[in-house]
């Protein structure tokens with residue numbers, strides 16, 4: 001049984017907006033890490049950001065996702081790359097992570113914490129962090145307050161924790177972390193690094209699976225609507241990297 005959604009996204013280099021330079025900038029903001037920090041990358045997908053982290057510094061990364069197709073691709077790419085760090089992949093759900101308390105120096109989550117909800121993710125994952133450890137999460141966020149009705153309606157239906165930067169910083173503090181910095185991903189992190197990949201894969205995907213209604217739906221209705229809205233309203237929302245420190 002083909003998982004048409006993941007089969008499409010497996011073909012992409014990344015499964016959400018992002019940029020290696022921003023991954024690196026966020027990592028470089030973490031001070032006084034041990035020489036080989038232990039990093040847990042949650043919802044890693046095919047691991048574009050996992051590989052970026054392993055290129056920057058010697059580190060031990062555990063990369064977790066629930067889709068084997070993504071994890072296989074990450075393993076293949078890692079075996080062919082020149083990396084300073086090591087990567088171990090693990091199929092596990094972010095809702096039930098099989099780790100002891102206080103195992104990691106850093107938790108990393110690009111475009112995935114929304115699956116648990118930002119607040120629930122921060123609170124649930126906290127116990128896996130060493131005291132003073134860091135959590136870095138990129139999260140879709142309103143960049144302005146005057147959100148057009150059509151846009152608010154779309155995103156509120158998709159994600160009930162859409163909020164402003166101020167609201168996210170408040171959630172971070174309430175959850176027992178010190179907010180250290182936040183970085184807003186520029187437009188090219190969406191348009192060039194993500195949506196252009198989707199456009200480029202669409203034709204080949206439809207040539208293979210276009211006869212299946214479910215597959216057509218993946219690339220036609222939902223994806224097109226999301227891309228159209230971003231192009232129209234990109235000043236109003238974006239991905240923001242939140243960099244925070246565990247206060248316990």
Ligand SMILES: C[S@@+](CC[C@H](N)C(=O)[O-])C[C@H]1O[C@@H](n2cnc3c(N)ncnc32)[C@H](O)[C@@H]1O
Nearest residue numbers: 014015016043044045065066093094110111112
């Ligand atoms: C939007 S993608 C982001 C992937 C990657 N971090 C990136 O930025 O390219 C979200 C990822 O979360 C994974 N995911 C979904 N539910 C999950 C769960 N319960 N536990 C772990 N990962 C999950 C998906 O398979 C997907 O790879």
